[in-house]
Amino acid sequence: MRGVGIGFAYLMVYSSPIQVAIILWGLWIISASDYTFLGLSSKEFLYENLLILHDFAYSLFWGSEIWKAYLDFWYQFPLIIMASLKLAISTWLGLWLLKKLK
Known part of the structure; x- marks a missing residue:
């Protein structure tokens, strides 16, 4: 352990x-x-630059709306602050x- x-x-x-x-x-x-410091969310960054990682994260639990809501909550925050x-x-x-x- x-x-x-x-x-x-x-x-x-x-x-x-x-x-x-x-x-x-x-x-x-x-x-x-045209993005601002607070305007570039993690979801936009992943969707535009790392689509395979975005799709992988959303497909981990097929059909789970709770998982998608969880990801949407965390990915709404600005990328620079969260990273x-x-x-x-x-x-x-x-x-x-x-x-x-x-």
């Missing part, structure tokens, strides 16, 4: 560069288009887990 926790912690820490890249990509889209929060929380939690489990 400890090995699974350490693996999960490393996954959270090692996914940080991907999250930074998404934040920078979102900032580039904001600066090069920054996810980056901070997952990196902190990963480092904390590594410290705790090693």
Whole structure:
């Protein structure tokens, strides 16, 4: 069980560069288009740039309206704010887990 926790912690820490890249990509889209800082939602970003990931997330539980409502709730928020929060929380939690489990 400890090995699974350490693996999960490393996954959270090692996914940080991907999250930074998404934040920078979102900032580039904001600066090069008509979107504003608060106007580019996560759903619009995924639908326009990463359609395969958007479709995968919505098809996880076929026909589940609760899952779609859950995703719609979280994807309505601005991309930059949500990605920054996810980056901070997952990196902190990963480092904390590594410290705790090693």
